[in-house]
Amino acid sequence: MIEEYRFHGRGGQGAVTAARLLVGAAHREGRYGQAFPHFGAERRGAPVVAFARISDRPIRVHEQVREPDVVVVLDPTLFKLVNVLEGLREGGVLVVNSKEDPGIQGPYKVFIVDATGIALSLGLRVAGWPVVNTSILGAVVKATGSVSLDSVVDEIKSNWPGRMGEANAQAAKLAYEKAVRVR
Numbered sequence: 560m561i562e563e564y565r566f567h568g569r570g571g572q573g574a575v576t577a578a579r580l581l582v583g584a585a586h587r588e589g590r591y592g593q594a595f596p597h598f599g600a601e602r603r604g605a606p607v608v609a610f611a612r613i614s615d616r617p618i619r620v621h622e623q624v625r626e627p628d629v630v631v632v633l634d635p636t637l638f639k640l641v642n643v644l645e646g647l648r649e650g651g652v653l654v655v656n657s658k659e660d661p662g663i664q665g666p667y668k669v670f671i672v673d674a675t676g677i678a679l680s681l682g683l684r685v686a687g688w689p690v691v692n693t694s695i696l697g698a699v700v701k702a703t704g705s706v707s708l709d710s711v712v713d714e715i716k717s718n719w720p721g722r723m724g725e726a727n728a729q730a731a732k733l734a735y736e737k738a739v740r741v742r
Contacts (some may be wrong), residue, residue, distance in 0.1 A: 573692025697734030
């Protein structure tokens with residue numbers, strides 16, 4: 560079975576990198592994966608979408624994820640701009656960067672985590688923007704169990720050695736601890 564993910568964020572938040580890190584963690588566990596962005600007129604702050612697939616078998620499909628098992632929202636203001644729930648499978652998982660329940664109704668499991676607060680507390684900023692991608696990955700791991708937190712942490716550290724890698728790994732760990740299922 561292929562697990563399909565769709566990441567919604569804003570340019571500069573790291574949605575594309577989050578998808579890539581998730582797949583890298585799956586590769587560390589001997590699984591197969593794909594991560595790719597949906598390109599348009601993206602710029603810092605504009606809505607962006609990235610996709611990921613994870614499987615125990617080679618993945619032969621190469622197209623956008625239309626019916627994701629998991630939707631990850633890095634910026635909750637996107638609910639007003641984009642139908643982030645479009646195609647989310649019944650029983651699917653929604654992971655939202657939010658301090659409070661987004662009030663989403665439907666046949667979904669909904670998890671929240673204050674990824675922004677975690678990023679700010681650890682000084683994870685680029686051009687003044689909190690970088691929430693590594694935080695949100697900790698919540699994704701808790702919500703789905705599709706890869707281990709250790710694999711995500713190792714993948715993060717291999718992409719950013721030194722202090723930056725340690726801070727991003729800590730963000731994932733904190734988000735894993737703090738993520739809460741609200742529905």
